Amino acid sequence: MALDFLSARSRSYQAKRHVVRHGDPLSPFPIITDGWAARCQILRDGSRQIFGLLLPGDMCHFNANPHAQSTHDIVALSSLQVAFIEQRDWREIKLNAPDIAVAIRRYANFESSILSAWIVSIGRRNALERTAHLICEVRFRLELINQVDGDSFAFPLTQDDLADVLGLTPVHTNRKLQDLRQAGLITLHGKRLTVHDLSRLERLAGFDREYLLPGVRELVS
Amino acid sequence: MALDFLSARSRSYQAKRHVVRHGDPLSPFPIITDGWAARCQILRDGSRQIFGLLLPGDMCHFNANPHAQSTHDIVALSSLQVAFIEQRDWREIKLNAPDIAVAIRRYANFESSILSAWIVSIGRRNALERTAHLICEVRFRLELINQVDGDSFAFPLTQDDLADVLGLTPVHTNRKLQDLRQAGLITLHGKRLTVHDLSRLERLAGFDREYLLPGVRELVS
DNA sequence: CGGAACATTGACGATAATCAAAGCGAGTGG
DNA sequence: CCACTCGCTTTGATTATCGTCAATGTTCCG
Secondary structure, three states: OEEEEEOOOOOOOOOOOOEEEOOOOOOOOEEEEEOOEEEEEEOOOOOEEEEEEEOOOOEOOOOOOOOOOOOOEEEEOOOEEEEEOOHHHHHHHHHHOHHHHHHHHHHHHHHHHHHHHHHHHHHHOOHHHHHHHHHHHHHHHHHHOOOOEOOEEEOOOOHHHHHHHHOOOHHHHHHHHHHHHHOOOEEEEOOEEEEOOHHHHHHHHOOOHHHOHHHHHHHHO | OEEEEEOOOOOOOOOOOOEEEOOOOOOOOEEEEEOOEEEEEEOOOOOEEEEEEEOOOOEOOOOOOOOOOOOOEEEEOOOEEEEEOOHHHHHHHHHHOHHHHHHHHHHHHHHHHHHHHHHHHHHHOOHHHHHHHHHHHHHHHHHHOOOOEOOEEEOOOOHHHHHHHHOOOHHHHHHHHHHHHHOOOEEEEOOEEEEOOHHHHHHHHOOOHHHOHHHHHHHHO
């Protein structure tokens, strides 16, 4: 069952987006079937940091504790379709299809690897490398779910969103995107991102797909 | 069985510390019983980012995939004692003591929360707040394992290590530590850290212990 | 006592943030 | 169909935070 309960993307910037709070009664194991979302936290001063991109196939609640009003939010970054797995179905799955339970655990590792890689990126790469790295990661993840069409793919993030992923200001994000464009590496227009020279982009980013592969090998098999 | 295989802390800065590589044959589920370690990654340019502090009781391998030469290292930050759980013992535990398996899963959530919080810190807090926040987190975690003595605790990290945790340079880290000292919030001397005014430090850091509690409630029970 | 790691200081430079304004473009209503 | 909005992107000027380089102290330990 896929619900379109978040179909309309809401507008204003700070904390006013359509939000599903962890622990909301209506959310037993949501899985994204279409569109992008993000895990994020809003700080006192109103600034926002995104620390997870949820693409189709990703589980919103994965690492969260069901019965805790977790301190982070899930926000929609595009129109979104979500499927719910009921708790009882879930228990049944775990009993009758242990393989799936294993896959889930692999998936958790996958998510953890991404978190770690983001820390490395934000902590030690400059704005340009960081931007490039994120693009490489997203492209790679989209490739896994067949959402890359040739050398381009849908990229619904606004530059403000992207800034909150990268830990930068929107203005600086804009400038670095332009640098990437002027270097002939990408074009980004109309919510669509094209990578013209993947290997050069990956080299610039210091992107090493190995950090994602282990989880993937298991996920795919 | 506790081995002292990493007892001597080695010296030089880059990648030359005593290191246990993920996937090393000798490491089936190591658990730290004394001392501190860290997960980290070294980049091309030689810079290092730490993305996880391992305190007594923490599992080195937790989120790693056993049969993958993971792209990150574990380094000792002090002399270290480690206990190993053999794979077969592990399987037995999972069968005969499901509660422990559950606890482990809670622990994974705990680790994930910390990773997320680090991203928020590095991405959106300035150097001073970030430093304060890390101190609050560490203090809190040490409190859980009864390693806080009054208002002070052992803090074996070098300022270089701390810089690699915070995503700063050693010089800047030094300056921010001095700011914290001059504000009368902490003293740090001889591998021992004293927090003089916890609530003020937490306010400065924007520290909200809620983000760690959910996992903890389960862990303790 | 000597040496090495670690901590601290100062001067200077680079990267990123801030502030403010202007341009663009898709969707809306007249 | 055009003009109007509103959200989003782009630009420029300026400032702040943090990084770099290099030297000097300090502590710890054999």
